[in-house]
Amino acid sequence: MTSMMDVGDTRLAYTDVGTGSPIVWLHGSGPGATGMSNFGGNLAAFGDHRNIVVDLPGWGRSTRPTTDEPLIFHAAERVCDAMTALGIERAHLVGNSYGGAVAMRMAMRHPERVDRLVLMAPGGVLPADAPPWPKGLEHLFAYMADEKPSRQAMAEFVRLMVFDESLATESLIDERYESSLRAHPELPIPPNFGDLTPDLHRVAAPTLLVWGREDQTVPLAWASKILEGIPDAELRVLPHCRHWVQYERADEFNHIVSEFLRGGASAAVEG
Structure with missing residues (x-):
């Protein structure tokens, strides 16, 4: 069940399930x-x-941010505030794409709040030659820019997120499309997400990067800088596997991440 909380200037939606050492999912x-x-x-x-599964500011049932601050920076502080409100001093962070960037920012600014980091093709660190944007980001920005996006545009976007397009089911497309109409962020294109590159060295937490080899949104080639x-x-x-690793390869993802969060080495690690 989704709950709501006020954190500063933002009303955050979140789900809180289970007991034990906390994981915040972004x-x-x-x-x-x-x-x-x-997730x-x-x-x-x-x-x-x-x-703790969060709807970040501007997405899902959380309120839209009213700030000129880069979105990653703003969201990271609101998630830290939410942890405090929930009585969580320190947690593992698991984030994909934009959520991975929010997790990195939290680890840079508040290392005492972060145990281990799992980042699936995280944003926030761009190569020097971007733009042009990868195909997935082109579709994402085009959808954000459209005042009345179509279900067909959502279907095209979802199919770009998975290598096996049979996983882009009609029910998934419907769910994402209906959600996008409820919370369609009014953002400049491309949005001002913020640049984490100068502070990567400040991430002290043990970090696992998980990437789909065929990712067309945040390409594997971008992993080297991080x-x-x-x-x-x-x-x-x-x-x-493409961008939605946790969905497309759920069983393998769950195993890899569980082992890493327990402090064990993930099998067949590269890097």
Whole structure:
């Protein structure tokens, strides 16, 4: 069940399930994204943890941010405030894409709040030659810019997120489309997400990067700067997989992440 809380100038939606060492789950910036749409299918594998699944400001049922601050920076502070309100001093952070960038920012600014980091193709660190944007980001920005986006545009976006397009089911497309109409962020295109590159060295937490080899949204080639910048980072690459690793390769993702959060080495690690 979704609950609401006030954190500063923002009203955040979140789901709080389970008991044990806490994990905060942070979703991506795609149209129609919510915490539970990104991670609801993974939570059963983490039943020995307290799972806090957040709708980041401007997505899902959370209120839109009214700030000129970069979105990553703004969201990171609101999530830290939410942890405090929930009585959580320190947690593992699991974030994909934009949510991964929010997690990195939290680890940079508030290292005492972060235990281990799991980042699936995180944003916030761009190569010097971007733009042009990868195909997935082009579709994401086009959808955000459209005042009346179509279901067909959502279907095209969802199919770009998975290598196996049979996973882009009609029900998933409907869910994401309906959610996008409820919370369609009014943002400049491209949005002012913020640049984390200068502070990568400040991430002290053990960090696992998980990437789909065929990602067309945040390409695998972008991983090298993060892997080199974070002192205690390792990389796991999953073949035949695009941007939604936690959805497309859920069983393998759950196993890899569970082992990493317990402090064990993930199998077949590259990096």
